[in-house]
Amino acid sequence: MTKSAHTATVRARMTADAFIAWAMERPEGERHELAAGEVVAMAPERSAPALVKARVWRALDAAITAAGLSCTAYPDGMAVRVDDATVYEPDALVRCGAPLPDDAVQIVDPLIVVEVLSPSSRARDAAAKLEDYFRMPSVRHYLIVKTENRTVIHHRLDDDGSIATRILRGGALELAPPGLRVTVESFFR
Numbered sequence: 001m002t003k004s005a006h007t008a009t010v011r012a013r014m015t016a017d018a019f020i021a022w023a024m025e026r027p028e029g030e031r032h033e034l035a036a037g038e039v040v041a042m043a044p045e046r047s048a049p050a051l052v053k054a055r056v057w058r059a060l061d062a063a064i065t066a067a068g069l070s071c072t073a074y075p076d077g078m079a080v081r082v083d084d085a086t087v088y089e090p091d092a093l094v095r096c097g098a099p100l101p102d103d104a105v106q107i108v109d110p111l112i113v114v115e116v117l118s119p120s121s122r123a124r125d126a127a128a129k130l131e132d133y134f135r136m137p138s139v140r141h142y143l144i145v146k147t148e149n150r151t152v153i154h155h156r157l158d159d160d161g162s163i164a165t166r167i168l169r170g171g172a173l174e175l176a177p178p179g180l181r182v183t184v185e186s187f188f189r
Helices: 016-024 047-067 122-126 128-133
Strands: 032-035 038-041 071-075 079-083 086-088 092-096 112-116 141-146 151-157 163-168 172-175 180-183
Touching (some): 016 032, 047 141, 047 180, 079 128, 128 141
Antiparallel strands (some): 079 086, 092 112, 172 180
């Protein structure tokens, strides 16, 4: 194992199972993702994206409660297994169905996935993760939240398999399925 100029750990390729076991042994606060078998260190967060992530999770959680759905909104921290070589940690997500066990660390069937852009993740969130998340049969909505201009890019998988994209700077965001309604304004102060 060697260190690069950016202090990211360089490791041999890993499987999703090996990565999750390895990541569970990392020190508290150290965060990584697995992209096509390669471990990617996640940079420390800036204040604005961290606060927006919290607001997104609260808005989704409140919308689930208001709609009376048997879904759960998760804040960042849960591993989302895309395939055997890719594991991401989205900034928020919604999963519907029976509750997961309390000791679960990964989710294989999210319905809504949210990434809040930061300078270090911008390119990967807008390109590779867009394609990867929609390879999962359960994902119907991928939200990319831009803090600098208070914008939400909503990618929605339609029934015919096409992906429709809307850019919202305000107003209601309809997430059906599962039948949630949030406002763009609820993501920002």
